[in-house]
Amino acid sequence: MKWTRREVLKGLGGIPILGSLWWAGSASAITKKKERSEILEQLNIEPSLPTEVPPVTGDAVRVGIIGFGIRGEQLCRSLGFATKEWRADMEEEMKENPQNKALEVFDSQDKLNVVITGVCDVFDYRANRAINSFSTAENKVKRYKTHQEMIRSGVIDAVVIATPDHWHAPMAIDALENNIHVYVEKPMTHTIEETYRLREAARNSKAVLMVGHQHRQTQSFKTAQDIIEKGVLGHVSLIETSTNRNDDNGAWNYDIHPDANENTIDWDMFLGSAPKIPFNKNHFFRWRKWWAYGSGLSGDLLSHDYDRLNCVLNFGIPDSISASGGIYTHRDGRNVPDVLQVNMEFPNFSTGSSQVKGKEKGLTFIYSATLGNGYPRPTVLMGHDGTMELGNSLVIWPEGGSTKFAEFLEEEKMNPGVPIYYYDPGANIPDAISSATSQYFADKGLLWTYLNGKRVDSTWLHMREWLSVLRNGGKVSCGIKEGFEEAMTAHMTGLSWKLGRRIDWDRAKEELIPIEGIDFDQALLESPDLSADHIRV
Amino acid sequence: MSETNIKRLKNSVAFLRVLIGWHFLYEGVTKLFNPDWTSMGYLASAKGPFGWLFSAMANDSIIGVIDVLNWAALIIVGMTLILGIYERLGALIGIVLLAMYYLAHPPFPGIEQINVEGSYWFVNKNLIELAACIVLYRLPTGAHFGLAYIMNKKSKSE
Known part of the structure; x- marks a missing residue:
């Protein structure tokens, strides 16, 4: 069998094209990769890994909620407690938008070793909403008229304060003075004078204060x-x-x-x-x-x-x-x-x-x-x-x-x-x-x-850290x-x-x-x- | 059709075949050599009537396999079309790939177009390349320019 030059070209012409493309494609990808790793080496940035905290072992931490409005409910969900009403709303929203992951994230959230034993809210509807959803056969959530009563009840280890700002410091100070742990929403206080007083109370207390800037967990x-x-x-x-x-x-x-x-x-x-x-x-x-x-x-x-x-x-x-x-x-x-x-x-x-x-x-x-x-x-x-x-x-x-x-x-x-x-x-x-x-x-x-x-709720991480520190000791990321x-x-x-x-x-x-x-x-x-x-x- | 016209047509289709092969092969090779590449974002952001199907393909458990299949298919299409052998199989795989790219982000009115450089209404470049692959499937030219030419000559002389 004899081959002319023309025939060879017609039969094998694709091979050099293929070879060149392979070379060009791989060289360009490899060069880009090399430049990229050179830059990354120079920057030497270490993407942070999730912080591990010791678990809250032993008896469940007994938490009292002061203020069960919009933020109070959100904070309770981070603690692992959702109201029946919220659940129904989310199910409704998921029907309209299957991409809505709020309920899925909540249900897959690891349980914190917490029990909600009391609620303080000046609006009857809100207090009842918490009691109806969070009470169980073993634990009936009790409503307290005042934060003082709740703090001194003897059945509360920690309080979550999600009231209007002007109530933050008086409640947090009272809790800390009674060695009750505090999670308080931002801003921590409403006046300059209170800010010093709360700092003093936190310094002198055996209890742990956490301020609600949850993004410190991001x-x-x-x-x-x-x-x-x-x-x-x-x-x-x-x-x-x-x-x-x-x-x-x-x-x-x-x-x-x-x-x-x-x-x-x-x-x-x-x-x-x-x-x-x-x-x-x-x-x-x-x-x-x-x-x-x-x-x-x-x-x-x-x-x-x-x-x-x-x-x-x-x-x-x-x-x-x-x-x-x-x-x-x-x-x-x-x-x-x-x-x-x-x-x-x-x-x-x-x-x-x-x-x-x-x-x-x-x-x-x-x-x-x-x-x-x-x-x-x-x-x-x-x-x-x-x-x-x-x-x-x-x-x-x-x-x-x-x-x-x-x-x-x-x-x-x-x-x-x-x-x-x-x-x-x-x-x-x-x-x-x-x-x-x-x-x-x-x-x-x-x-x-x-x-x-x-995906995890950063407030859940923030709460988890607070609970771990109040049980195991250590330092909170947003303290006094x-x-x-x-x-x-x-x-x-x-x-x-x-x-x-x-x-x-x-x-x-x-x-x-x-x-x-x-x-x-x-x-x-x-x-x-x-x-x-x-x-x- | 006259002999000359048939020859001209074959030349043009072979040229088209090499260009499409070129496009596929280069895409496949750059993906193969780039360890950071993944089709996850493309799939996860899929829109249109089949969006759910492509989003499901972006799932963590199968995305690795999907990525390998993608670059492997691109390279197979590229090689067969450039070399001019098994080109009908290559053209078919190309049609399937392009149909998927087209449907993942279809240029339908009311669907947001991401990362596109032109204006499209139902017809975009993926669809046109798909149509060109149909032509390649109908008019194989490997025996005119490609390894099939050598195979033919060999089998004839045997």
């Missing part, structure tokens, strides 16, 4: 700590965080329950230290809108953003805070601002430097909030060598002018437009979130995190030091907005620098009635 934040420690971003001079919401729930206009009236709500008990006013359902259900009971954006949401970053950077209370803003989107009688811009200064803080010693020092932390637009502005940490976007996932971009990465940038192995690191512990797990407010919290890493690829810093920062912000002035902190003395003629706590609590000027709701 995996991406733990990884972010490693990134900062390794100096990947270089000197961080600016941090931007924000709150962006545009819905009734996000603006604290919660539903008013039809059973609510003067006979079903202990109004005097709700008011506590707040100014005496006639029964008002709007104030009862939507208390976050008034300084008398809440603290608006500064205590409710800035406190989370501040603590998220304080847990990564550990920068403590800012040296000064200037805030501005107003009631621009919800003129419905509220007196807390709904648009708020806050500059927090840390002139002596540094995350380390890749440049000449002494050139870089100081950081501004901006918190910017509106309740009139939901565009999701990310949390960004801006360093000389890199930029980090931080939420439930984490992305790092190299900086064009970086000193540390100059060589990589020069060789075009890095490009300012292309991320050099991406961390997403829950990548590719499809999820559905039911409301805009949940999405807001989820994006920030405040709602859940991932343990070995499985962190709570003190968070509360003080929130109060300084509130004061700055209310007074229209810069508020300074004396780090050495651990106190606010006085302003002549101003009583800070009086200013903080002042709750003007704006209902005449605003629309009626």
Whole structure:
């Protein structure tokens, strides 16, 4: 058999094409992989592994719930107790949206060794709701009229406080003084004076205090700590965080329950230290809108953003805070601002430097909030060598002018437009979130995190840590030091907005620098009635 | 059709065959050599009437097998079409693969398109490449350009 050149070409022409493609494809993939591992080696970031805590062994921890509203119910679910009503709602939602995983996550949550033995709520409907769902044959949940009675009942080891802000400190202090363990929602206190008093009580108590900043359990934040420690971003001079919401729930206009009236709500008990006013359902259900009971954006949401970053950077209370803003989107009688811009200064803080010693020092932390637009502005940490976007996932971009990465940038192995690191512990797990407010919290890493690829509620982790520490000893990740810093920062912000002035902190003395003629706590609590000027709701 | 026209047609289809083979092979090889590659995101984000089926394929327990099948199929299609042998089998596998890619993210009105560079309404490049594979299946050209040419000559001379 004879072959002409033409015949060979026609028969075997495909082989060199195949060979070249194989070579080109493999070479390109291998080069990319090599460059990638070179960058990763340089960064040397260790994605954090889930923290293990010793289990709560022995008798179940007997928990009393103080405040069984929206947050109180959520906290109980983290403890492993869901109301029948919530279960029914979730089953309904799952029918409409099979991607909704809330019930599945709840049911697969490991049981904490806890029993709910008491509830304290001034609204009959809510107290009964807890009793009906959480009582069992062996354990009837008891309703207490006051927190004092519950704390002194002798059948409670720990309390979970999810009341309006103005009740946080009085209850937490009373519990700690009686050596009852406390899980208290943020902000930890409502005034400056209370913040010191609660710190004193916590220091002197044998009981364990945990403040409800559950994101300290989020995996991406733990990884972010490693990134900062390794100096990947270089000197961080600016941090931007924000709150962006545009819905009734996000603006604290919660539903008013039809059973609510003067006979079903202990109004005097709700008011506590707040100014005496006639029964008002709007104030009862939507208390976050008034300084008398809440603290608006500064205590409710800035406190989370501040603590998220304080847990990564550990920068403590800012040296000064200037805030501005107003009631621009919800003129419905509220007196807390709904648009708020806050500059927090840390002139002596540094995350380390890749440049000449002494050139870089100081950081501004901006918190910017509106309740009139939901565009999701990310949390960004801006360093000389890199930029980090931080939420439930984490992305790092190299900086064009970086000193540390100059060589990589020069060789075009890095490009300012292309991320050099991406961390997403829950990548590719499809999820559905039911409301805009949940999405807001989820994006920030405040709602859940991932343990070995499985979605878990970060509040469950936070509770688990608290229970483990109160039984086995150890240190909680958000104790009195962190709570003190968070509360003080929130109060300084509130004061700055209310007074229209810069508020300074004396780090050495651990106190606010006085302003002549101003009583800070009086200013903080002042709750003007704006209902005449605003629309009626 | 005149002899010359038939020859021209065969040349054109063989050219089309090599280009499609090229496309498949390169996709397959880069996936094979990239240990980080996975089709999980693509499958998990599937939309349209068969979205549920593709999402199920993204399950942790089977995604490894799905990934191997994907790059292996891409490479088989690429090799058969470029070499011009078993090309009808290659074209068939190509049709099945492309039909799956098309259905996982179908360009139907009302379905969000992710990572697409053009504007599509029912017809997109996956569907056109699928149609081209049908042509390759109907008009094998391996005996005109490819290993099948050598096989034929050998069997004729034996």
